[in-house]
Amino acid sequence: MKFAVVVFPGSNCDRDMLHAITDALQEEASFVWHTETDLSPYDGILLPGGFSHGDYLRSGAMGATAPIMQAVKQEAAKGKPVLGVCNGFQILLEAGLLPGAMLRNESLSFICRNIGIKVRRNNTMFTSKYEQGEEIILPIAHGEGNYFCDDQTYEALQRNNQILFTYSNNPNGSVQDIAGICNERGNVLGMMPHPERAVESLLGSTDGLTLFQSIVSNWRESHVLNT
Numbered sequence: 001m002k003f004a005v006v007v008f009p010g011s012n013c014d015r016d017m018l019h020a021i022t023d024a025l026q027e028e029a030s031f032v033w034h035t036e037t038d039l040s041p042y043d044g045i046l047l048p049g050g051f052s053h054g055d056y057l058r059s060g061a062m063g064a065t066a067p068i069m070q071a072v073k074q075e076a077a078k079g080k081p082v083l084g085v086c087n088g089f090q091i092l093l094e095a096g097l098l099p100g101a102m103l104r105n106e107s108l109s110f111i112c113r114n115i116g117i118k119v120r121r122n123n124t125m126f127t128s129k130y131e132q133g134e135e136i137i138l139p140i141a142h143g144e145g146n147y148f149c150d151d152q153t154y155e156a157l158q159r160n161n162q163i164l165f166t167y168s169n170n171p172n173g174s175v176q177d178i179a180g181i182c183n184e185r186g187n188v189l190g191m192m193p194h195p196e197r198a199v200e201s202l203l204g205s206t207d208g209l210t211l212f213q214s215i216v217s218n219w220r221e222s223h224v225l226n227t
């Protein structure tokens with residue numbers, strides 16, 4: 001499986017993401033600069049964490065207007081997996097690929113530590129290799145991870161089973177402990193915790209690798225069925 005790791009000015013988890021895919025997962029990945037306009041050669045799109053454009057205006061707001069985002073939308077519309085982690089999640093929200101918005105952490109402090117995350121749904125292309133309800137450990141590292149949506153949007157997220165991850169102990173004030181949501185179709189996932197930083201035991205957890213393995217396994221299944 002061939003992944004694109006989209007790089008914005010100020011991305012700082014792009015190399016971790018590439019390492020997770022090529023070294024830990026043993027799949028292909030290439031960096032794609034934010035001014036590019038074609039992602040059609042790739043099977044999966046990864047938007048890594050960081051501080052795109054210095055988090056000016058709001059985190060993710062300027063990244064969301066990059067030329068590459070039209071291509072991300074096109075590939076998402078084809079049903080390809082699109083994963084935004086941390087700043088990548090913020091960009092997906094600002095680009096309108098996912099509902100809601102990100103506010104500053106309730107504490108107004110940057111939080112960087114490992115944290116318990118509950119897998120709320122394991123029947124998706126991103127979570128199929130987890131147990132339903134499993135508690136995993138992933139690192140978080142953000143200043144604006146306080147997910148907000150209005151009641152109507154939250155009801156829709158629940159009704160459509162779009163909440164894939166919640167915090168066991170809410171660190172940032174997110175509505176209903178939300179740590180990760182997908183779109184209605186289930187192929188675009190945004191999450192604040194960093195799976196790419198938990199792909200080998202040396203890093204303290206391999207729980208993030210399971211997410212990438214789920215993507216590959218689902219892609220292989222659908223690829224075999226379609227050919």
Ligand SMILES: NC(=O)CC[C@H](N)C(=O)O
Pocket residue numbers: 013048049050051052055059085086087088141142143144145
């Ligand atoms: N690690 C990251 O992606 C940081 C995300 C973001 N810019 C924040 O601090 O909220």
